[in-house]
Amino acid sequence: xxxxxxxxxxxxxxxxxxxxxxxxxxxxxxxxxxxxxxxxxxxxxxxxxxxxxxxxxxxxxxxxxxxxxxxxxxxxxxxxxxxxxxxxxxxxxxxxxxxxxxxxxxxxxxxxxxxxxxxxxxxxxxxxxxxxxxxxxxxxxxxxxxxxxxxxxxxxxxxxxxxxxxxxxxxxxxxxxxxxxxxxxxxxxxxxxxxxxxxxxxxxxxxxxxxxxxxxxxxxxxxxxxxxxxxxxxxxxxxxxxxxxxxxxxxxxxxxxxxxxxxxxxxxxxxxxxxxxxxxxxxxxxxxxxxx
Amino acid sequence: xxxxxxxxxxxxxxxxxxxxxxxxxxxxxxxxxxxxxxxxxxxxxxxxxxxxxxxxxxxxxxxxxxxxxxxxxxxxxxxxxxxxxxxxxxxxxxxxxxxxxxxxxxxxxxxxxxxxxxxxxxxxxxxxxxxxxxxxxxxxxxxxxxxxxxxxxxxxxxxxxxxxxxxxxxxxxxxxxxxxxxxxxxxxxxxxxxxxxxxxxxxxxxxxxxxxxxxxxxxxxxxxxxxxxxxxxxxxxxxxxxxxxxxxxxxxxxxxxxxxxxxxxxxxxxxxxxxxxxxxxxxxx
Amino acid sequence: xxxxxxxxxxxxxxxxxxxxxxxxxxxxxxxxxxxxxxxxxxxxxxxxxxxxxxxxxxxxxxxxxxxxxxxxxxxxxxxxxxxxxxxxxxxxxxxxxxxxxxxxxxxxxxxxxxxxxxxxxxxxxxxxxxxxxxxxxxxxxxxxxxxxxxxxxxxxxxxxxxxxxxxxxxxxxxxxxxxxxxxxxxxxxxxxxxxxxxxxxxxxxxxxxxxxxxxxxxxxxxxxxxxxxxxxxxxxxxxxxxxxxxxxxxxxxxxxxxxxxxxxxxxxxxxxxxxxxxxxxxxxxxx
Numbered sequence: 001x002x003x004x005x006x007x008x009x010x011x012x013x014x015x016x017x018x019x020x021x022x023x024x025x026x027x028x029x030x031x032x033x034x035x036x037x038x039x040x041x042x043x044x045x046x047x048x049x050x051x052x053x054x055x056x057x058x059x060x061x062x063x064x065x066x067x068x069x070x071x072x073x074x075x076x077x078x079x080x081x082x083x084x085x086x087x088x089x090x091x092x093x094x095x096x097x098x099x100x101x102x103x104x105x106x107x108x109x110x111x112x113x114x115x116x117x118x119x120x121x122x123x124x125x126x127x128x129x130x131x132x133x134x135x136x137x138x139x140x141x142x143x144x145x146x147x148x149x150x151x152x153x154x155x156x157x158x159x160x161x162x163x164x165x166x167x168x169x170x171x172x173x174x175x176x177x178x179x180x181x182x183x184x185x186x187x188x189x190x191x192x193x194x195x196x197x198x199x200x201x202x203x204x205x206x207x208x209x210x211x212x213x214x215x216x217x218x219x220x221x222x223x224x225x226x227x228x229x230x231x232x233x234x235x236x237x238x239x240x241x242x243x244x245x246x247x248x249x250x251x252x253x254x255x256x257x258x259x260x261x262x263x264x265x266x267x268x269x270x271x272x273x274x275x276x277x278x279x280x281x282x283x284x285x286x287x288x289x290x291x292x
Numbered sequence: 293x294x295x296x297x298x299x300x301x302x303x304x305x306x307x308x309x310x311x312x313x314x315x316x317x318x319x320x321x322x323x324x325x326x327x328x329x330x331x332x333x334x335x336x337x338x339x340x341x342x343x344x345x346x347x348x349x350x351x352x353x354x355x356x357x358x359x360x361x362x363x364x365x366x367x368x369x370x371x372x373x374x375x376x377x378x379x380x381x382x383x384x385x386x387x388x389x390x391x392x393x394x395x396x397x398x399x400x401x402x403x404x405x406x407x408x409x410x411x412x413x414x415x416x417x418x419x420x421x422x423x424x425x426x427x428x429x430x431x432x433x434x435x436x437x438x439x440x441x442x443x444x445x446x447x448x449x450x451x452x453x454x455x456x457x458x459x460x461x462x463x464x465x466x467x468x469x470x471x472x473x474x475x476x477x478x479x480x481x482x483x484x485x486x487x488x489x490x491x492x493x494x495x496x497x498x499x500x501x502x503x504x505x506x507x508x509x510x511x512x513x514x515x516x517x518x519x520x521x522x523x524x525x526x527x528x529x530x531x532x533x534x535x536x537x538x539x540x541x542x543x544x545x546x547x548x549x550x551x552x553x554x555x556x557x558x559x560x561x562x563x564x565x566x567x568x569x570x571x572x573x574x575x576x577x
Numbered sequence: 578x579x580x581x582x583x584x585x586x587x588x589x590x591x592x593x594x595x596x597x598x599x600x601x602x603x604x605x606x607x608x609x610x611x612x613x614x615x616x617x618x619x620x621x622x623x624x625x626x627x628x629x630x631x632x633x634x635x636x637x638x639x640x641x642x643x644x645x646x647x648x649x650x651x652x653x654x655x656x657x658x659x660x661x662x663x664x665x666x667x668x669x670x671x672x673x674x675x676x677x678x679x680x681x682x683x684x685x686x687x688x689x690x691x692x693x694x695x696x697x698x699x700x701x702x703x704x705x706x707x708x709x710x711x712x713x714x715x716x717x718x719x720x721x722x723x724x725x726x727x728x729x730x731x732x733x734x735x736x737x738x739x740x741x742x743x744x745x746x747x748x749x750x751x752x753x754x755x756x757x758x759x760x761x762x763x764x765x766x767x768x769x770x771x772x773x774x775x776x777x778x779x780x781x782x783x784x785x786x787x788x789x790x791x792x793x794x795x796x797x798x799x800x801x802x803x804x805x806x807x808x809x810x811x812x813x814x815x816x817x818x819x820x821x822x823x824x825x826x827x828x829x830x831x832x833x834x835x836x837x838x839x840x841x842x843x844x845x846x847x848x849x850x851x852x853x854x855x856x857x858x859x860x861x862x863x864x
Contacts (some may be wrong), residue, residue, distance in 0.1 A: 087752060115296070129745035132768050143755040144764060159612035189749065196753055299757045304666060310658025311675055317725050318682050321693045328696070375586030383580050384587075397851075398590050403779065404842065405786025407813050408597060410820070411838045415600035419826050444590070470579045498686025501788035501813065505820040505834075514737040525690050527789075530769050534692055534793055545696060552689050559684060 076263025183214025329549030364432025373443030410505030426507025446488020651724025656731025714796025738772020
């Protein structure tokens with residue numbers, strides 16, 4: 001549903017502060033040219049048992065872009081991102097309703113193999129989680145279990161180069177991954193993810209456990225990687241979202257009739273718009289730091 | 293179905309098979325014992341003494357022997373085990389090498405084969421310096437040494453579970469360390485300690501090898517008369533009935549099975565008490 | 578003063594160890610005074626009561642090792658299989674049912690296993706179901722039954738080790754597209770390896786020290802080169818069988834008890850130290 005800039009502001013003024021304008025319930029398409037969508041979400045609701053964690057999410061994620069999911073704690077950003085590679089399958093009570101399409105195909109259709117999904121859609125976690133193996137074996141793990149053909153040394157080197165880690169570790173590939181610093185470990189996890197040649201890289205707060213210098217390196221890496229991959233990043237750090245992402249989705253927490261908390265997308269737009277001229281007052285309150 | 297899925301399902305099947313085989317074996321064992329022994333397990337069995345005549349043979353002497361042994365054992369492991377645990381948890385400085393050595397020692401003792409304890413008992417308690425002879429006291433103490441680590445570990449855990457705030461509160465009121473331990477920490481740890489003692493006795497009650505080496509008699513027709521009395525015990529009597537060649541006239545195997553059944557029932561009773569204690573008194577701090 | 582009493586209590590455990598060592602060593606040294614260490618350790622004939630007597634301990638050691646090896650061949654796959662399933666696959670309800678069953682298995686006195694081996698397992702299973710031509714007393718039955726006896730040791734310690742592997746590692750592997758089988762065997766199992774090895778060594782040590790099952794079911798015939806279907810004697814069985822009889826203090830028989838006891842003690846002690854070392858290592862793997 002396309003709404004002009006002016007109509008938006010009018011609606012808001014009429015509705016008053018704090019009340020979301022009807023047009024802002026979920027669907028926000030930015031008016032200017034975008035990349036081809038790689039994910040299409042339509043009314044996606046994720047519940048654990050009977051309690052919804054995040055409701056009615058509808059937006060597209062573009063190819064070769066960085067899409068940021070921001071918002072306060074508990075609004076379902078991590079839950080949502082874990083749906084994109086079916087990691088929520090690991091939680092027995094998790095249920096996903098609505099349509100979640102990847103390259104036009106329903107990710108949750110029966111007959112879709114989650115393992116295949118995860119080959120194409122990789123994930124980097126909040127706390128670096130290298131395996132207790134050597135750096136080489138960490139990177140080689142993915143290709144090995146997926147039966148990828150090719151020269152393993154070459155695959156490992158390429159992945160480490162793409163993750164901007166090769167120069168730092170090329171002489172100690174056989175040493176234990178736990179000997180690296182936090183920032184290096186996270187880049188190792190990124191390299192590990194790249195080694196299986198995915199299309200998409202999901203990042204769930206990848207820098208929140210790292211120091212500013214490592215964070216900076218990873219942000220630079222992300223900007224570099226988006227040329228070849230599509231990236232979705234969950235982050236608590238608004239400045240980070242503002243720095244690196246092309247498009248941003250702002251989530252908020254709501255209390256429903258039964259006092260349950262669930263998350264909802266309030267606004268989804270080009271990052272610049274979200275941060276400098278947000279349509280919703282809640283977005284504005286969050287990005288200007290008035291609320292946490 | 294892809295090859296990968298087939299492998300995954302086959303793997304899971306193999307794993308379940310492992311559990312199934314173990315459960316099946318336990319089930320077969322219990323069934324066999326019950327079917328072999330339930331015929332003979334009756335009041336007469338419990339009240340008769342062993343005899344060459346299989347019809348008349350009973351487990352009375354062994355039953356009482358076991359009871360006496362358990363009393364002696366408990367009388368040893370409770371004070372010594374609890375005291376050791378209190379020392380290690382409340383008084384000992386962990387950085388001192390001798391305290392660490394005590395801990396390592398207890399860990400090693402827990403893994404020594406039970407028959408070696410029998411040798412220890414034989415060399416020191418039955419003969420050697422203390423020379424008690426092959427009597428109840430020697431047997432009970434030998435078993436006590438064997439299961440002492442079980443009590444120490446359980447008591448330590450129970451004591452450790454008492455939060456420091458309780459101790460601090462007591463000391464702040466002016467109580468000495470010992471008063472704090474005796475009046476606050478120990479009473480709070482009693483359920484855990486009791487569970488540990490029961491578990492230790494459950495182990496001790498089924499031990500045969502150390503008693504053989506210590507000199508338990510295999511054919512006596514009297515109940516123990518004192519700590520210095522020769523004795524037999526249930527596992528010993530069972531062992532005797534198993535080893536005795538059976539003949540047409542005298543089939544000892546059912547007696548052995550009945551004895552085993554009685555022993556297992558005692559174990560079930562003891563473990564039920566332990567579980568009941570744990571559930572009833574488990575405090576959530 | 579109180580502290581003094583407590584220290585005394587704590588020292589009892591130390592005294593016990595010292596006592597074990599002294600009692601064993603004393604008579605063992607006396608034994609080696611009569612019989613050469615070399616003849617003891619390398620002789621393949623154990624007949625201390627014959628005239629002339631032979632004191633080669635190898636038949637007993639080999640009996641112990643053969644039966645223990647059979648036991649491990651049974652216990653390792655069954656125990657690890659159960660542990661992997663309980664740790665990685667089982668629903669909470671199944672875990673709650675199976676774990677007590679394993680604890681029950683662990684609580685059955687060994688003499689009951691011995692009875693079962695002799696009275697049921699050899700005739701009904703080995704000879705009946707499998708049709709094997711084994712003697713009434715044979716090492717195979719004893720080994721297999723001891724294997725079942727130690728399954729709970731392997732299962733519970735290995736399961737602890739695998740449960741301790743952080744969930745983050747599994748998630749990382751899943752996120753790369755690994756299947757559950759691959760995550761379990763290529764990430765979790767290797768990560769828990771120290772604890773798993775510790776459990777196996779501890780189980781082996783228990784098998785080596787096991788007495789009643791072998792006394793009842795394996796026969797008491799020390800034979801170097803005995804086959805599985807034949808009777809054999811272990812170190813523990815020898816000690817039990819000898820002590821059962823009349824053993825005057827200071828006699829040769831008395832001394833053999835201690836010599837064999839020392840051999841047994843040393844073997845299990847070494848295994849336990851190795852196992853403790855592995856346990857300590859697995860606890861420190863995750864920085």
